[in-house]
Amino acid sequence: DAGITQSPRHKVTETGxxxxxxxxxxxxxxxxxxxxxxxxxxxxxxxYSYGVKDTDKGEVSDGYSVSRSKTEDFLxxxxxxxxxxxxxxFCASREPYNEQFFGPGTRLTxx
Amino acid sequence: xxxxxxxxxNLTAQEGEFITIxxxxxxxxxxxHWLQQHPGGGIVxxxxxxxxxxxxxxxxxxxxxxxxxxxLHITASHPRDSAVYIxxxxxxxxxxxxxxxxxxxxSVIP
Numbered sequence: 001d002a003g004i005t006q007s008p009r010h011k012v013t014e015t016g017x018x019x020x021x022x023x024x025x026x027x028x029x030x031x032x033x034x035x036x037x038x039x040x041x042x043x044x045x046x047x048y049s050y051g052v053k054d055t056d057k058g059e060v061s062d063g064y065s066v067s068r069s070k071t072e073d074f075l076x077x078x079x080x081x082x083x084x085x086x087x088x089x090f091c092a093s094r095e096p097y098n099e100q101f102f103g104p105g106t107r108l109t110x111x
Numbered sequence: 112x113x114x115x116x117x118x119x120x121n122l123t124a125q126e127g128e129f130i131t132i133x134x135x136x137x138x139x140x141x142x143x144h145w146l147q148q149h150p151g152g153g154i155v156x157x158x159x160x161x162x163x164x165x166x167x168x169x170x171x172x173x174x175x176x177x178x179x180x181x182x183l184h185i186t187a188s189h190p191r192d193s194a195v196y197i198x199x200x201x202x203x204x205x206x207x208x209x210x211x212x213x214x215x216x217x218s219v220i221p
Binding site: 031042043044045048050058090092096097098099100101102103104105 | 141142144146153154155156159197199206207208209211212213214
């Protein structure tokens with residue numbers, strides 16, 4: 001399996017606070033993704049990156065920003081967390097034309 | 112209408128049964144993926160297909176590109192196969208993203 005880690009694995013925060021989730025991969029994959037998974041919605045793409053400093057929005061990008069300053073790291077930031085952002089967040093990475101490898105997930109609760 | 116649909120939504124089987132999960136999609140694709148997610152667990156890639164059939168242990172995945180349909184079969188099912196199985200497609204027009212199906216929740220009873 002590809003080496004993809006996420007930190008933190010669990011986080012509880014309050015509405016209005018900023019939150020940053022980190023994804024780290026050791027496979028030198030070009031593409032990286034942030035998804036959220038909610039009951040009844042399945043996996044939905046938040047943002048993705050196709051190279052260092054190259055990012056694009058997914059279908060549920062409002063309220064989220066990302067940054068990728070190094071190949072191995074992809075950060076997801078909630079500038080001002082809301083209760084609707086309570087979810088499980090998954091990071092994934094891949095090489096072009098290959099399968100995606102997923103991180104273990106981060107469970108975020110916004111009170 | 113969702114671009115990727117799966118059936119059944121939920122499935123309960125007795126240990127040892129042969130299981131089939133279906134995926135149908137409406138867009139032209141370059142590849143189709145089958146993923147597995149155990150309760151409370153991470154997501155693991157089982158197969159990536161662009162044609163034909165692949166087999167790994169007790170799992171078999173097939174795809175019919177003309178009919179826009181794929182099936183995941185589990186032979187001699189076991190309680191440890193209990194998980195959500197997710198079909199995902201990579202559209203030809205957007206090769207850097209995938210579209211996920213809603214998942215099929217499988218429970219295998221001893």
